[in-house]
Amino acid sequence: MNKSKGRVTLPSEENFLTETKELMDRWGADAIRDSDGTKLDDDIKQLDAKIYTTYFVARGHNEFAEKHPEECQQLYLMSLFNTALTDTLEIDFMNGYFVEQLQPDYIHDPKKYWEVIDRTTGEVLDTSDWEVIEKNNRVLISNAIPWHEYTVSFLVYAIWDPTQMYNHITNDWGEKPHDIPFDVRQPNSNEYMKTYLKQWLKENPDTDVVRFTTFFYHFTLVFNNLGKEKFVDWFGYGASVSVAALDAFEQEKGYRLRAEDIVDKGYYNTSFRIPTQSYLDYIDFVQKFVAKEAKELVDIVHESGKEAMMFLGDNWIGTEPYGKYFESIGLDAVVGSVGGGATLRMIADIPHVRYTEGRFLPYFFPDTFYEGNNPVIEANENWLTARRALLRNPVDRIGYGGYLSLAYQFPEFVTYIEKVTDEYREIYETIKGIKPYTGMKVAILNSWGGLRTWQTHMVAHALWYKQIYSYLGVLESLSGAAVEVTFISFDEVISHGVPEDVDVIINAGDAGTAFSGGAKWANETLVTTIRAWIHNGGGFVGIGEPTAYHHGGHYFQLATALGVDKELGFSLSTDKYFVTPVEEHFISADCTRFDFGEGMKNIYALSEETEIIEYSNGEVHLSSHAFGKGRAIYLAGLPYSEENTRLLMRALFYAAHKEEEFHKWHASNIYCEVHAFPSAQKVAIVNNSLKEQTTFVYDGQGNCKEVTLAPSEIRWEEFSNEA
Amino acid sequence: MNKSKGRVTLPSEENFLTETKELMDRWGADAIRDSDGTKLDDDIKQLDAKIYTTYFVARGHNEFAEKHPEECQQLYLMSLFNTALTDTLEIDFMNGYFVEQLQPDYIHDPKKYWEVIDRTTGEVLDTSDWEVIEKNNRVLISNAIPWHEYTVSFLVYAIWDPTQMYNHITNDWGEKPHDIPFDVRQPNSNEYMKTYLKQWLKENPDTDVVRFTTFFYHFTLVFNNLGKEKFVDWFGYGASVSVAALDAFEQEKGYRLRAEDIVDKGYYNTSFRIPTQSYLDYIDFVQKFVAKEAKELVDIVHESGKEAMMFLGDNWIGTEPYGKYFESIGLDAVVGSVGGGATLRMIADIPHVRYTEGRFLPYFFPDTFYEGNNPVIEANENWLTARRALLRNPVDRIGYGGYLSLAYQFPEFVTYIEKVTDEYREIYETIKGIKPYTGMKVAILNSWGGLRTWQTHMVAHALWYKQIYSYLGVLESLSGAAVEVTFISFDEVISHGVPEDVDVIINAGDAGTAFSGGAKWANETLVTTIRAWIHNGGGFVGIGEPTAYHHGGHYFQLATALGVDKELGFSLSTDKYFVTPVEEHFISADCTRFDFGEGMKNIYALSEETEIIEYSNGEVHLSSHAFGKGRAIYLAGLPYSEENTRLLMRALFYAAHKEEEFHKWHASNIYCEVHAFPSAQKVAIVNNSLKEQTTFVYDGQGNCKEVTLAPSEIRWEEFSNEA
Numbered sequence A, B: 001m002n003k004s005k006g007r008v009t010l011p012s013e014e015n016f017l018t019e020t021k022e023l024m025d026r027w028g029a030d031a032i033r034d035s036d037g038t039k040l041d042d043d044i045k046q047l048d049a050k051i052y053t054t055y056f057v058a059r060g061h062n063e064f065a066e067k068h069p070e071e072c073q074q075l076y077l078m079s080l081f082n083t084a085l086t087d088t089l090e091i092d093f094m095n096g097y098f099v100e101q102l103q104p105d106y107i108h109d110p111k112k113y114w115e116v117i118d119r120t121t122g123e124v125l126d127t128s129d130w131e132v133i134e135k136n137n138r139v140l141i142s143n144a145i146p147w148h149e150y151t152v153s154f155l156v157y158a159i160w161d162p163t164q165m166y167n168h169i170t171n172d173w174g175e176k177p178h179d180i181p182f183d184v185r186q187p188n189s190n191e192y193m194k195t196y197l198k199q200w201l202k203e204n205p206d207t208d209v210v211r212f213t214t215f216f217y218h219f220t221l222v223f224n225n226l227g228k229e230k231f232v233d234w235f236g237y238g239a240s241v242s243v244a245a246l247d248a249f250e251q252e253k254g255y256r257l258r259a260e261d262i263v264d265k266g267y268y269n270t271s272f273r274i275p276t277q278s279y280l281d282y283i284d285f286v287q288k289f290v291a292k293e294a295k296e297l298v299d300i301v302h303e304s305g306k307e308a309m310m311f312l313g314d315n316w317i318g319t320e321p322y323g324k325y326f327e328s329i330g331l332d333a334v335v336g337s338v339g340g341g342a343t344l345r346m347i348a349d350i351p352h353v354r355y356t357e358g359r360f361l362p363y364f365f366p367d368t369f370y371e372g373n374n375p376v377i378e379a380n381e382n383w384l385t386a387r388r389a390l391l392r393n394p395v396d397r398i399g400y401g402g403y404l405s406l407a408y409q410f411p412e413f414v415t416y417i418e419k420v421t422d423e424y425r426e427i428y429e430t431i432k433g434i435k436p437y438t439g440m441k442v443a444i445l446n447s448w449g450g451l452r453t454w455q456t457h458m459v460a461h462a463l464w465y466k467q468i469y470s471y472l473g474v475l476e477s478l479s480g481a482a483v484e485v486t487f488i489s490f491d492e493v494i495s496h497g498v499p500e501d502v503d504v505i506i507n508a509g510d511a512g513t514a515f516s517g518g519a520k521w522a523n524e525t526l527v528t529t530i531r532a533w534i535h536n537g538g539g540f541v542g543i544g545e546p547t548a549y550h551h552g553g554h555y556f557q558l559a560t561a562l563g564v565d566k567e568l569g570f571s572l573s574t575d576k577y578f579v580t581p582v583e584e585h586f587i588s589a590d591c592t593r594f595d596f597g598e599g600m601k602n603i604y605a606l607s608e609e610t611e612i613i614e615y616s617n618g619e620v621h622l623s624s625h626a627f628g629k630g631r632a633i634y635l636a637g638l639p640y641s642e643e644n645t646r647l648l649m650r651a652l653f654y655a656a657h658k659e660e661e662f663h664k665w666h667a668s669n670i671y672c673e674v675h676a677f678p679s680a681q682k683v684a685i686v687n688n689s690l691k692e693q694t695t696f697v698y699d700g701q702g703n704c705k706e707v708t709l710a711p712s713e714i715r716w717e718e719f720s721n722e723a
């Protein structure tokens, strides 16, 4: 095969020209980037490659920021819960916060912007009942009610960018100045960011792509008094809040936000909270502002003849690529970090940009690249999970980050990436723009819908949490599966019904979260719309605590459709006779063992009509139930694995009454998958594992053959569409 | 030792005189009873023993009942949930019920007494929107809203006593008539029960004790269309409901109950439901009525010179021995079945009777007494668990039930019971009326308080349920422990505060249940009273989901005191740094392994001040936290075992800041316990196990000695109270 070239971005660094040229050649790279802590030499900038340069808009300009402390970014924070022992209570509201990051805002009147709340009753205290003591950061409450709990919601200035702070502390940067984040909503900052960018563009003629890292507001990331992470929400709008923003919000939306609208009892509106209307309004307000301001920067970049690329992370708040204002920013590209299939699709599916780029793992850092470790293993695993998703929708470029000189010391790794980049380009060139065969359309139903496409159940980007992995497996499985995936919100269903082309709806999550839906399920229109839709032939897959809201004698509001409910203790007196699993079932036909992750306790079948597929420990973990012409399936949890991917696919096909189509473009071996591209008459048969696999492969006409694939192999075949 | 005699009741049967005399002599029995299915011969009745005769008040008189079908007992039932597909819906409301037990009441106007409810909205349908079709037991709804769910709440007549039905079906009694339960609230029934009793007393001169089995209303026990148990609630007032009762209730309480007040969304007000005021009113109303009528029967018995004993079970509804009307019944005795320590205490602690009697296991039935089985094993285990509780408060008599002829065929068993009865009498004679040493007073706090003393978390009497055993272990542990136990309700705390002599409060249960408290914890007085009480030095032990109600930024409303809370997903963004257990702790000092039963997921420590004692699987299962001068302990669950009894005792002493008193009258070996009776200067050192045990025994003055006890041994020692 001829050496292919292009669509690959390399990091480089100082004094590394010769090796950079060698790796560019071997990996077919056509772009070079700097990284945190690296700079590109001029001679590297003259190579035949696009040059990406990292650009910080609202930090890394302390010469400006120090002159305008009043334009610092702000956040609303909540104090700890404080119990009143008497009728006065002194609250050390900064207790637990990191004063090097955050400073109380005494410029704006606390009586106007702060709230002291009696959390026992939920009442906001009259401002005459408390005083701020500036000298030691206390609030003194008079007329407290003994044994009630009180919190202070207060405004702070953020005086240190949290990403830089993290790197600073972790890498012991000592005297290096702290990047001060300034707020481009303020006049001087707004003016400065544009002037500076124009100047910078002139000073950086070799830059082809301005890699915005990112725009204005960091996701919420707050440190504790020991300088350790205290609160992290990759979706958090906390750092976009300011007096100016609150005032502008009132102007635009016609009402004032309270501190509590942001502080939210200390939950800070994480994406697990069912969003309030005021929070949705606030998100909309910030997105609109960010898009407008970002567009101006992008326009300036374009005027200079360069491209504008956005990093999906760090200061990305307000840009939401699946939000309604994103298109208007006019970006050329988005680049993001690929942690697996779901994060790849999160990048690849972004609309309204000319290209997307995935930064693959491992990052070229000493935590992976050290003597005795083989970075090929991590690279191979990352590649296999991402490749499934690439085959559904490829990112337009791939890239790496970190110290190229480090990677260069691992020749096996260099060889492996040479193979990966070639394999990636072959995939891209074969299927880009071609619709893959999909067996059905699946809708993920939750409070967020399309806005958080491929982003459900995430806390910090791609990190493992005990409470989320049993749900994240659903997205990861779907990211590389031969089904079309869409994300719809409860409000959309309430307003417009279920989209016509959806075959199966998935509702997955813990009770009360935005993903399961909580009180939304008391909405008569929502519950009847879904009920009718299933009864008329739709498929429904509930995972964890789907439709859970205790109301009207059910916990699962679709209990009658699902054929199962959760025992809360109230119906223990009702005998649970239905405990016998079916002997075999379409859904579990390929299962050798079940893994429901965290699982779910106390699920029971409502009648003998429920097909129990897995029952253990006195509980149902997998079942199916006919409801009219439709089917509803219950699954206790679905951590990602090849076996669970297969289980989910079978559940979807069963739910959709499409069992007969399940073997179309299908591999019998769970470690293999088949991706067909009918209009190109091409099919990829892939081995997703690190071992050789033999599988039966079924084509679109019902023919079957046995195939043996090498470890990690992707085998392309052509086929005719004629029957 | 001289053979002791008395305080023991034997079952007997026909043609068994000689053996009965032999066993009376060997077991020291002084009373003889009949059982279900057995009758006593006249010669047996002439033995030197009290004769107990089972007496049914409101069933077993079909000659009367058949003449008064309109005086049959009634229940409110709820149909299945039915989904409307169009604007009409026909509901087969008897679907799933057993027509041999239950018949719809068409005598009273359904439009007055029944309710058709839209469970999707919770609205009661206008009676003009539905019609009853009597011929096939249907309700036809017009003006239904498609895809809403509807239920019918309807009145039925109960035409077969459920206990007799169960025995009838189980034992294949064929043509034997079905006992029809009649309602003594009705005029003829009320008259009949008294007349018949008077007559019966005359006809049964040999009877010394009338063993009421029981009075008027069976606990709720409903069978399904296959004749199998469908709904069972040992506390259920379902069968006390009738048109007459509803009318009388209105008269007495000044308002009318709705069907829904009884039907309760199909949960039927089980004891796990936080009781509504109307249900509490209804319980009060029934108890008052039952007490008044029962008193009349008891008076009639007394007039005949006999004793009145009540069996604690079957038709016991309304008698609640810990309720406020029980005393007025004037019973001589209560007898109940002993399934372990907690059920023994439930009987032994009953106030206002001259004596209590425990019926011990095994029942002399073929399920235990069959060739090849050794009934001594079950008897020994039952005796050891009950003996712990007897040593705290002995029942005044013990007894057995079933076929004496069967037991007689097992000579080892006869010998074993000879030993048990002697041991029981020695205990009784040594300690009756003497206050045992107790280390502290513990209050179990829930919605029911004293009314359900030793009866929390029960569904059907002493049966195992997956959802309850992790809580029942608390009662079982306490039943034989050297602490005083009281049961208090939330409402009592709200009205009167925590009783002064309480050292530790236990709140144990699943979220939302009457035992944990649910929305009660939003009550400002409750939460502040308990908070203040702990802060001022009280001990609190929360088990499972204590004080759980999502409000004000906490799930556990006493989270700040407990130092732990449950992660619902909303605070995943908050870092959970506090995951390191202490190296050793007073509470776990005797633990070799932890067993939290069902346990509890996602409990986390709020700060470094929480002493984590057990942490596994990313969760806290056992912790302690100082709150002011008090301490609050969290426990994920406590199934009964010797090890968990010790763990709980240590938790209580730690919570009460009484660690230094823990070794007073104490056995180091967890399989042994020490029960001291200071005023009698006696101490019992017991081996609760079936193996020999060696233990250090601590007296009340700090002296310690090593003791070796034979399997199951109880060793009595005398001591001096002088220091």
Ligand SMILES: [Mg+2]
Binding pocket: A045, A046, A047, A048, A049, A050, A051, A206, A208
């Ligand atoms: Mg160039």
Ligand SMILES: [Mg+2]
Binding pocket: A348, A349, A350, A355, A356, A394, A395, A396
């Ligand atoms: Mg694209």
Ligand SMILES: [Mg+2]
Binding pocket: B045, B046, B047, B048, B049, B050, B051, B206, B208
């Ligand atoms: Mg006699």
